Amino acid sequence: MSDAALAIAPAGVAEHAHAAIEVRGVSHHFKLSGAKLAVLDGIELSVAPGEFVALLGPSGCGKSTLLRLIAGLEAPTSGSILADGESIRKPDPSRMLVFQDPTLFPWASVWKNVATGLEARGLLANQRRRVDEALALVELKEFADAFPHQLSGGMAQRASLARALVNDPALLLLDEPLGKLDSLTRLTLQAELVRLWQRNGFTAILVTHDVEEALLLASRIVVFSDRPARIKQEFRFEKPYPRHRDDAELVALRRSILGTLGLAT
Numbered sequence: 304m305s306d307a308a309l310a311i312a313p314a315g316v317a318e319h320a321h322a323a324i325e326v327r328g329v330s331h332h333f334k335l336s337g338a339k340l341a342v343l344d345g346i347e348l349s350v351a352p353g354e355f356v357a358l359l360g361p362s363g364c365g366k367s368t369l370l371r372l373i374a375g376l377e378a379p380t381s382g383s384i385l386a387d388g389e390s391i392r393k394p395d396p397s398r399m400l401v402f403q404d405p406t407l408f409p410w411a412s413v414w415k416n417v418a419t420g421l422e423a424r425g426l427l428a429n430q431r432r433r434v435d436e437a438l439a440l441v442e443l444k445e446f447a448d449a450f451p452h453q454l455s456g457g458m459a460q461r462a463s464l465a466r467a468l469v470n471d472p473a474l475l476l477l478d479e480p481l482g483k484l485d486s487l488t489r490l491t492l493q494a495e496l497v498r499l500w501q502r503n504g505f506t507a508i509l510v511t512h513d514v515e516e517a518l519l520l521a522s523r524i525v526v527f528s529d530r531p532a533r534i535k536q537e538f539r540f541e542k543p544y545p546r547h548r549d550d551a552e553l554v555a556l557r558r559s560i561l562g563t564l565g566l567a568t
Contacts, residue, residue, distance in 0.1 A: 321352040321353040321354075321473055321474070321504050321505050321506040322352060322386045322387055322397065322398070322473035322474040322505075322506045323349075323350065323351060323352045323386070323387050323388070323506070324348075324349070324350040324373060324384070324385070324386055324474065324506065324508070325348075325349055325350075325383075325384065325385040325388075326346050326347060326348040326349070326369070326373070326382070326384050327347060327382055327383045327384070327385070328345055328346070328347060328381065328382035328383070329343055329345070329346040329347075329369070329372065329379045329381070329382035329383070329384060330343050330344050330345055330346070330379065330380055330381045330382055330531070331343040331365070331368060331369075331372065331377075331379045331380045331381075332380050332531075341530070341531035342365040342368050342530055342531055342532065343365045343368060343369060343372075343379070343531055343532050344531035344532065344533050345382075345533065346369065346382070346532065346533070346534060347534070348525065348534065350506060350508060351506075352506055353504055353505070353506055354506055354507075354522060354523065355500055355506075355507040355509070355520060355521045355522050355523075356507070356508050356509070356521055356522070356523045356524075356525060357508075357509045357510075357511055357516075357517035357520060357521035357523070357524045357525070358370075358508065358509065358510045358511070358525050358527065359511065359512070359514060359517055359524055359525070359526050359527065359560065359564065360526060360527030360528065360529075360532060360564070361527075361528075361529050361530075361564070362512065363530060364527050364528065364529055364530045364532040365527065365530055365531065365532035366510040366527060366532065367478050367479075367510055369532070370400060370476045370478050370508065370510055371400070372384055372391075373386075373391065373398065373474070373476060373508065374391075374394060374398050374399075374400045374476055375391045375392065375393045375394040375395060375398065376394060376400070378392070386398065386473075386474065387473075396420060396424065396470040396471075396472065397470075397471075397472055397473045397474065398472060398473070398474045398476065399467035399468075399470055399472040399474070399475055399476065400467075400476040400478065401460075401463055401464060401467050401475065401476065401477050401478065401480045402463070402478050402479075402480065403478055403479040403480060403482045403483060404483070405451070405456075405459035405460050405462060405463040406463065407451040407459060407462055407463065407466075408451070409450065409451050409452060410450075411450075411451075412447065412448050412449065412450055413438070413443060413446050413447055413448070413449050413450070413451070413454070413462050414434055414435075414438065414447040414448065416451070416462055416466055417434050417437055417438060417462060417465045417466045417469055418431075418434045418469070419466060420466065420467075420469060420470045421433065421434065421469060421470070433469050434469055435447070436469075437465040437466075437468050437469040438465050440465065440468060440499065440502075441461040441462070441464050441465045441468070441495070441499070442461070443458065443461050443462060443465060446458065446462075455488070456483065456484050456485070456488060457484055457488035457491065457492055460480055460481070460484065460492060461492070461495070463480070464480075464495075464496075464499065468499065468503065471503075472505055473505055473506060474505060474506045474507075474508070475500075475505050475506070475507045475508075476507075476508050477496070477507065477508065477509040477510065478510050479510055479511055479512065480492075480496075480509075481493065481496075481511075481516070482511070482512070482513075489516075493516060493519055493520060494545065496520060497519075497520060497544050497545070501544070507521075509521060514557050514560050514561060514564075515548055515553075515557060517560075518540055518546070518553050518556060518557060518560075519546050519548065519553075521540070522539065522540060522541050523537060523538070523539050523540070524537065524538045524539075524540065524560060525537050526538070526560060526563050526564060535563055536563050538556060538559065538560060540552070540553070540556055
């Protein structure tokens, strides 16, 4: 673990900075024009502390909805979700959600954007150093005084990651955070995500439509059906990092996952 990672992490990070997640019989629906739209159907999923899990499935099947439920932004229609054995009933700084769009405040500097969580919790006065440490961790310290419009897409997403990491999350929920980036920036940030996960020890759940990305980042890939989403199959891929897209095992597993998704290979 780097000096920056050690500084931003609380004492005992290797043992306590990751969460165990249990999704038990979760179903969920939305009300649209007076009718019920079923989104999730009886989801059963366990995520071990420190595990990196990727969720794959057709667009609109409910993967992002499941992340929102785990984050505590909504309550499931039925079933329960637990973090370390406790029911999730509301958002908590220990569970941070990073979206596809950086969603930075345009009127605030990068430093102030990253400090938002600490400020909202009344911790900023005594923990200003943590903002600098989070920026150093994602290699944005020199851009602390920049504004979002002055950043590239990749830099803005790094700032969003820093805003999440400054809270020392036990669980990082990633909703296609690299989906709108160009291919070279995406490759760079894929490696960056693995580096941050390995250094900080958090549990990670990633929603992505990119099978190759899931295999490069995660140790387990959960494939969902069309809406209302059910879990169709799970795949484990525990190759050491860094992984290479031309690895024969990765290529073979990619073919199997695409077949499960009903896509030609």
